[in-house]
Amino acid sequence: MSIMEQSAGAVGSGSGPTGTGLTMRRGRPEDAAALCALAVRSKGWWGYSASFMRECAPELVVSPQAAADTVVAEVDGQLAGFHLLVPMPDGSSDCGELGMLFVDPPFIGSGIGKILFEDARRSAAGRGWLRLIIVADPHSRTFYERAGAVLAGERLSQTIPGHSLPVFDVTLRPRPSASSSPRPTYWR
Ligand SMILES: CC(C)(COP(=O)(O)OP(=O)(O)OC[C@H]1O[C@@H](n2cnc3c(N)ncnc32)[C@H](O)[C@@H]1OP(=O)(O)O)[C@@H](O)C(=O)NCCC(=O)NCCS
Numbered sequence: 001m002s003i004m005e006q007s008a009g010a011v012g013s014g015s016g017p018t019g020t021g022l023t024m025r026r027g028r029p030e031d032a033a034a035l036c037a038l039a040v041r042s043k044g045w046w047g048y049s050a051s052f053m054r055e056c057a058p059e060l061v062v063s064p065q066a067a068a069d070t071v072v073a074e075v076d077g078q079l080a081g082f083h084l085l086v087p088m089p090d091g092s093s094d095c096g097e098l099g100m101l102f103v104d105p106p107f108i109g110s111g112i113g114k115i116l117f118e119d120a121r122r123s124a125a126g127r128g129w130l131r132l133i134i135v136a137d138p139h140s141r142t143f144y145e146r147a148g149a150v151l152a153g154e155r156l157s158q159t160i161p162g163h164s165l166p167v168f169d170v171t172l173r174p175r176p177s178a179s180s181s182p183r184p185t186y187w188r
Contacts, residue, residue, distance in 0.1 A: 022112070024119060027070030027082060035062040035070060035082055042081075042102035046139045055160045062100070070100070071119055073112050080107040083120040085127070094130045101134075117147050125172040132170040144168045 027035065039060040044053055062070070062084070072082040086099035098120055103113045124132045135155055136144055145151070149168035157163035 021076045022080070022115070023074050024115075025072055025074065027067045027072050027084075029064035029068050031070070031072065031079075032062050032064040032067035034079055035067055035072070036060060038079060038082065038104050039100060039102045041105055042108075043137070045105045045108060046137065052160070058159055066099075071116070071123065073103075073116055075107065075112075080104050081112045081116050083116045085120055085124055085132075088133070093128070096124055096127065096129045096132060098124075098132055098134045113143060114147065117143075121170060121172065124170075129172055132172055134168040134170065136166050136168055138164075138166060141166055 039062065040053070040057070043056060043060060048056070066084060066086075069086075070082045070084045073080045081103035082100065083098065083102075084100040086097050088095050088097055098117075101113065101116055101120065103110075103116070121132065133152075134144060134149060141151075144166075147170075149170045151166055152169040153167045154164045155167050157165055
């Protein structure tokens with residue numbers, strides 16, 4: 001089973017190595033403090049001021065409950081990054097949000113962000129969502145554009161007055177439902 005398939009709903013706990021010392025696993029409640037610290041280091045990597053980081057702090061909190069919903073990437077046993085999918089605040093069933101995607105600075109630029117993003121995309125589709133929304137850090141625009149996300153607009157930050165954030169939209173292909181009618185098999 002691939003990393004992507006494991007995170008698309010089949011991951012219980014733990015997963016196999018990917019061949020490069022990188023492993024992916026479900027987060028655990030006891031990871032919360034480490035994930036929160038990683039998020040702060042990661043966000044700070046863009047060079048934000050201490051006062052800006054203080055204002056962002058509420059957005060970087062990972063509760064034990066949220067930690068259990070994360071997928072974390074580890075390199076040789078060391079936490080390297082994670083993602084967190086969250087439902088839309090309005091309870092929409094066909095759309096969800098990439099609430100967090102953070103790579104620890106020593107691993108930034110090594111491809112882990114892309115692996116985590118693809119995992120999140122597959123997992124979101126596995127939940128039956130048709131679209132994935134990302135309210136992104138402005139510095140990460142190019143990363144999301146390279147990943148195929150489409151800029152859909154801007155949103156004012158809820159925690160930092162006057163701070164505008166790019167909003168990306170990713171179209172997902174949901175897992176076909178068991179009730180869908182069988183397809184004709186012309187080629188086999
Ligand atoms: C944004 C982030 C998740 C990207 O993860 P990463 O591991 O550094 O990215 P990758 O190495 O997987 O890069 C994937 C692709 O995006 C490109 N890319 C990544 N970051 C980029 C940047 N800041 N500017 C331009 N291109 C970038 C890479 O060149 C690569 O392109 P390719 O596929 O054509 O080779 C990571 O930089 C990060 O955690 N940053 C700080 C926190 C943050 O802003 N998180 C996002 C919150 S919305």
